[in-house]
Amino acid sequence: MLVDSPAEFAAKKYDFIIIGGGTAGLTLAARLTEDPRSTVGVIEAGQNRLADPNVLVPGHYDWVFKTTAQKYMNGRVISQPRGKVLGGSSAINGMMCTYSSKEDIDSWGKLGNSGWFHEDLAPYYRKFATFTEPSKKTAEFYQIDNKVINKELHDANGPVRTAFTNSKRVGGNAWVKTFDKLGLKMTADPQSGHGNGGYSNLITVDPASGTRSYAGTAYYQPNVNRPNLTILTEAQVNKITFSHQDGEIVASGVDFTSYGTKYHVKTEHEVLLCAGSIQSPQLLELSGIGSRNVLEPLGIKVVVENANVGENFQDHGIVPLCFQAADGLTTFDSFGIAGVEAAATTQFYGSQTGLLSSLIDSNANLSYQQVDQRIGHVSSTPISELTNAATNNAAPILKKQYKLLGEALLNPKDSAYQMIYIPVGVQKGFADGEGTPSPGNFITLYVSVARPYSRGSVHITSKDPTVAPIIDPNYLSHPLDVELFSDGVLFLQYLATKEPFASLLKDGGKAFHPGFEHLTKEMAGEFCREALTSEYHPIGTCSMMPESEGGVVDTKLKLYGVANLRVIDASIFPLEIRNNLQTSVYAVAEKAADIIKSDWKEAKGIKNGTKRGASPEVKRGGKRARKS
Numbered sequence: 001m002l003v004d005s006p007a008e009f010a011a012k013k014y015d016f017i018i019i020g021g022g023t024a025g026l027t028l029a030a031r032l033t034e035d036p037r038s039t040v041g042v043i044e045a046g047q048n049r050l051a052d053p054n055v056l057v058p059g060h061y062d063w064v065f066k067t068t069a070q071k072y073m074n075g076r077v078i079s080q081p082r083g084k085v086l087g088g089s090s091a092i093n094g095m096m097c098t099y100s101s102k103e104d105i106d107s108w109g110k111l112g113n114s115g116w117f118h119e120d121l122a123p124y125y126r127k128f129a130t131f132t133e134p135s136k137k138t139a140e141f142y143q144i145d146n147k148v149i150n151k152e153l154h155d156a157n158g159p160v161r162t163a164f165t166n167s168k169r170v171g172g173n174a175w176v177k178t179f180d181k182l183g184l185k186m187t188a189d190p191q192s193g194h195g196n197g198g199y200s201n202l203i204t205v206d207p208a209s210g211t212r213s214y215a216g217t218a219y220y221q222p223n224v225n226r227p228n229l230t231i232l233t234e235a236q237v238n239k240i241t242f243s244h245q246d247g248e249i250v251a252s253g254v255d256f257t258s259y260g261t262k263y264h265v266k267t268e269h270e271v272l273l274c275a276g277s278i279q280s281p282q283l284l285e286l287s288g289i290g291s292r293n294v295l296e297p298l299g300i301k302v303v304v305e306n307a308n309v310g311e312n313f314q315d316h317g318i319v320p321l322c323f324q325a326a327d328g329l330t331t332f333d334s335f336g337i338a339g340v341e342a343a344a345t346t347q348f349y350g351s352q353t354g355l356l357s358s359l360i361d362s363n364a365n366l367s368y369q370q371v372d373q374r375i376g377h378v379s380s381t382p383i384s385e386l387t388n389a390a391t392n393n394a395a396p397i398l399k400k401q402y403k404l405l406g407e408a409l410l411n412p413k414d415s416a417y418q419m420i421y422i423p424v425g426v427q428k429g430f431a432d433g434e435g436t437p438s439p440g441n442f443i444t445l446y447v448s449v450a451r452p453y454s455r456g457s458v459h460i461t462s463k464d465p466t467v468a469p470i471i472d473p474n475y476l477s478h479p480l481d482v483e484l485f486s487d488g489v490l491f492l493q494y495l496a497t498k499e500p501f502a503s504l505l506k507d508g509g510k511a512f513h514p515g516f517e518h519l520t521k522e523m524a525g526e527f528c529r530e531a532l533t534s535e536y537h538p539i540g541t542c543s544m545m546p547e548s549e550g551g552v553v554d555t556k557l558k559l560y561g562v563a564n565l566r567v568i569d570a571s572i573f574p575l576e577i578r579n580n581l582q583t584s585v586y587a588v589a590e591k592a593a594d595i596i597k598s599d600w601k602e603a604k605g606i607k608n609g610t611k612r613g614a615s616p617e618v619k620r621g622g623k624r625a626r627k628s
């Protein structure tokens with residue numbers, strides 16, 4: 001139920017209060033209220049736009065965050081959008097449905113997170129989705145064979161709908177064919193955690209309507225009438241409140257503001273923080289959980305000291321290489337021409353095809369070796385020496401992480417890069433509001449480094465919850481990232497000269513970046529500094545790891561030092577993964593829901609559907625255990 005009145009919301013009792021009705025928050029809300037005995041209240045700052053075509057057909061409801069001036073990128077300020085709407089960033093994302101590698105998640109496990117290896121998460125990568133097979137025509141066009149889709153992995157009836165785009169998108173077929181000709185066609189269904197190569201990726205789309213399938217439509221809409229689920233939108237949480245019970249710090253509720261009025265709502269059991277990688281650490285700090293050095297100068301009383309909050313920030317930087325499209329091709333840039341957008345809209349509503357039917361569905365994962373074999377690498381030092389040096393020179397807290405990153409890079413089976421093609425011009429700096437896009441039709445290739453070495457942070461600078469935190473991804477601060485990005489962008493340049501993709505481009509694949517039309521090894525690094533933007537994949541700011549190694553939450557996603565507060569969103573990922581994040585956010589939230597349900601039953605003494613009497617043991621179980 002969606003309530004309009006914040007006072008009504010605040011007056012109710014909830015076993016679980018969820019902060020943030022985003023990708024993870026709504027997944028949890030839906031799963032926890034499957035049990036009619038547990039009550040859930042969700043507080044979301046954005047609006048409910050379930051019926052809004054600007055969400056369903058991609059649009060924007062955004063917190064509009066910006067990074068600090070980036071020291072290693074010539075002082076550039078990078079956009080960091082985040083969904084401010086019911087459904088969170090899943091309501092504004094590019095709908096790419098791509099997956100982590102097995103090694104990515106195994107690395108999470110190896111960082112001291114038992115129960116978080118790939119085999120532990122694999123069932124949840126299945127659970128959240130329902131897959132629809134492509135038509136024969138679509139399968140032929142995009143070369144979707146039983147390597148790219150292993151049907152056995154897509155057997156679940158989960159809430160999020162996944163399918164291939166209906167439209168024969170400009171260049172979609174050329175993308176796959178070009179990789180095929182280079183001997184780089186995708187070798188396994190990416191959901192398996194294996195495989196490298198170019199392919200056409202699934203998107204999170206409802207194949208019947210061609211509209212976005214996201215946390216709002218998938219996890220909230222079908223459950224809107226559950227009496228034990230209450231959602232309040234347009235209400236921003238200011239902080240979590242605490243009390244002391246039996247010598248433990250316990251989250252007692254949250255303070256929030258709606259239309260200028262402040263409210264407090266109590267929790268009966270737990271607070272689940274799902275505000276995303278930027279705002280989960282922000283809210284912890286506003287609530288007195290973080291580094292003393294951050295909190296005390298702002299006059300915030302330290303409730304739990306943990307200097308790891310807001311640290312270990314990682315993001316996928318992504319470098320665009322833009323080309324003029326061959327004459328006669330219609331790209332998204334044509335929307336500037338009278339009638340083109342209207343025609344695309346008519347086509348979309350008529351047949352769910354055309355430009356508007358999908359944003360991004362041409363993807364590739366490549367290993368470091370696959371790139372190196374074709375273009376060599378920028379540095380004269382062998383990559384194994386560079387990775388060893390990175391580990392040896394790392395700060396003690398990062399040594400374990402860097403060792404795993406090095407192993408992944410040297411593993412020819414793992415992916416070191418994600419590459420993407422989109423039929424629209426993303427000129428240097430365009431995504432960050434620098435300069436005006438040139439007129440014409442363009443095509444952009446993108447490369448991101450799967451697991452960056454650079455580490456940044458997010459911290460508050462004010463007690464005021466409406467003041468955005470300082471976001472410093474520290475992109476390209478690690479020299480190995482500059483090397484990897486340079487190699488990657490040189491590969492894009494090589495790809496652009498290969499048929500049939502080359503025929504989509506004007507000027508024999510000359511890049512449309514003044515001064516960088518033909519990249520050399522010497523200038524590739526500078527181009528990356530000038531062109532890198534965000535793929536909008538921030539993680540790590542409330543990492544799941546042992547506290548001594550940089551962690552904020554344990555393997556049950558419980559915050560160290562508070563008995564009944566968990567963080568569940570992309571901020572708990574301790575290391576980046578090779579692709580886009582949403583499938584992993586859904587999978588993590590699904591797994592977290594099972595952990596929480598099981599703990600809740602134990603705490604309440606519920607066994608096999610019946611509630612035990614309130615025996616002393618039950619009370620003991622009900623006491624929120626600090627350590628899992």
Ligand SMILES: Cc1cc2nc3c(=O)[nH]c(=O)nc-3n(C[C@H](O)[C@H](O)[C@H](O)COP(=O)(O)OP(=O)(O)OC[C@H]3O[C@@H](n4cnc5c(N)ncnc54)[C@H](O)[C@@H]3O)c2cc1C
Nearest residue numbers: 020022023024045088089093094095096237569570580582
């Ligand atoms: C523009 C963009 C494009 C992307 N493209 C893709 C893609 O194509 N494929 C893919 O897999 N991934 C993509 N991603 C990444 C992916 O969508 C996100 O990583 C994922 O959705 C994050 O989920 P989350 O639960 O961590 O946070 P979110 O989904 O962002 O949820 C956080 C929620 O908390 C709310 N909130 C925050 N602070 C407060 C507060 N104080 N009080 C109340 N509510 C609050 C927010 O409004 C939001 O609804 C993209 C992301 C963006 C921004």
